[in-house]
Amino acid sequence: MxxxxxxxxxxxxxxxxxxxxxxxxxxxxxxxxxxxxxxxxxxxxxxxxxxxxxxxxxxxxxxxxxxxxxxxxxxxxxxxxxxxxxxxxxxxxxxxxxxxxxxxxxxxxxxxxxxxxxxxxxxxxxxxxxxxxxxxxxPVAGLTAYRALVTRGELRKDEHVLVTGIGGGVATLTLLFAKALGARVSVNSGSAEKLAKARSMGAIAAVSYKEKNWEKELVAQAGGPPSLIIDGAGGDGLNNLLAASSGAARIVVYGATRLSPSKLDMPKIFFKQVDIRGTTMGTDDEFRAMLQLVERARIQxxxxxxxxxxxxxxxxxxxxxxxxxxxxxxxxxx
Structure with missing residues (x-):
């Protein structure tokens, strides 16, 4: 038994x-x-x-x-x-x-x-x-983070990545993976404690999404807009992500804890030429590649x-x- x-x-x-x-x-x-x-x-x-x-x-x-x-x-x-x-x-x-x-x-x-x-x-x-x-x-968080960043996000070295909702398992591993792959990482959260922890982990910008027009403060702190955004929340906050993004940015969505947006700023999508991409979990090969990254970079x-x-x-x-x-x-x- x-x-x-x-x-x-x-x-x-x-x-x-x-x-x-x-x-x-x-x-x-x-x-x-x-x-x-x-x-x-x-x-x-x-x-x-x-x-x-x-x-x-x-x-x-x-x-x-x-x-x-x-x-x-x-x-x-x-x-x-x-x-x-x-x-x-x-x-x-x-x-x-x-x-x-x-x-x-x-x-x-x-x-x-x-x-x-x-x-x-x-x-x-x-x-x-x-x-x-x-x-x-x-397993779940690492596989989701790796596919979102590497396969669907097509992360490039030195790229500015925004990871939303820092503190959750996927978001925290996304920060660690992106740093290990040579990216510059910004984060948001509703918790000052989590934002402070993210800064100690190497985030170049950390802002509260509870603040009005938080995306402007994030771009100011980071010195420019993110070209890749990894998001697990969805909801009306997707419009803030569109506002924060650079031209030709990729927004990769792996979850919807805030459900669907009540409205969507469509002009920003086509005028900025933004790609919105979905992802969930990943393949066995992606899992093994994630483990290799963890081992090579000694990620904890x-x-x-x-x-x-x-x-x-x-x-x-x-x-x-x-x-x-x-x-x-x-x-x-x-």
Missing amino acids: MRAVRLERQGPPEELKLLDLPDPAPAAGEALVRLHACGLNRRDVWIRQGLYARIQLPCVLGSDGAGVVEQAPDRKWIGKRAVIIPCYGWGPDPKVQSRDFFILGMPRQGTMAEKIAVPQSMLCEIPAHLSFAEAAAL PVIDRVFPLSQAVEANRLLEESAQMGKIILDCTK
């Missing part, structure tokens, strides 16, 4: 129950991983709140996981530290996922557990400089707090409040 945190039904964090469940039985081609750490994602909140597609409950949530391989078809994997690619079934076209694309943690068992069985092809070795907790901070993800698995309710409540700087992690051994 193993301990696992299962969502019984939609509702508040208290609907997440710590249970004893049967150990997963690996199918042909699958490996069994004893999990040491699990990272939380906004997706877990959306499923719990009924804001996600094709919800099937009860289910063990969690898409980010790192641990030690206990069983595998290729015995060379046994005993190795591994981080798990968080999605499967992307399909043959690297430009867009197939209809069979799924993310771990609903409907398939996720990583809020002591053990998980996944296809061996989803295993990657953890870079030597990372702890289990740091590795578990990477920012972790806000580590909770024991037994305190998953408290951890998910903190995530729902969006008060964290970086990732919230569960220690699956406690």
Whole structure:
């Protein structure tokens, strides 16, 4: 038997129950991983709140996981530290996922557990400089950030990049990745504490989006407008991003925590010749390329707090409040 945190039904964090469940039985081609750490994602909140597609409950949530391989078809994997690619079934076209694309943690068992069985092809070795907790901070956020910056954003060295909503897992890793790739990075946030932290991480400009016409202050601080913007909020703030952007800028959108804009400044899009590009998750090859960047640049993800698995309710409540700087992690051994 193993301990696992299962969502019984939609509702508040208290609907997440710590249970004893049967150990997963690996199918042909699958490996069994004893999990040491699990990272939380906004997706877990959306499923719990009924804001996600094709919800099937009860289910063990969690898409980010790192641990030690206990069983595998290729015995060379046994005993190795591994981080798990968080999605499967992307399909043959690297430009867009197939209809069979799924993310771990609903409907398939996720990583809020002591053990998980996944296809061996989803295993990657953890870079030597990372702890289990740091590795578990990477899968969903790191893959999303890498594809947004490199594949969809076509980041260029020395380019000015604006990362919105600094503090979230994707945004924080986007800042770290962009810096490692030679970009100049600006950020915004509604938290003075998070803006100060971003400056300490190398941001050249940091402004509060609560201020009217904040985009003008950002351009002034940075000495010019951004030509690449990575955004996970959407909403009416998209108009501020259009106002902040340079001519021929690319705006890459990976989420919509503020939903759709009530109006959109269309003239700025065509007069400025701005590209708005969507992105979500990424391919297995992009995940491996992200890990190579982390290893080469010795990037260490920012972790806000580590909770024991037994305190998953408290951890998910903190995530729902969006008060964290970086990732919230569960220690699956406690």
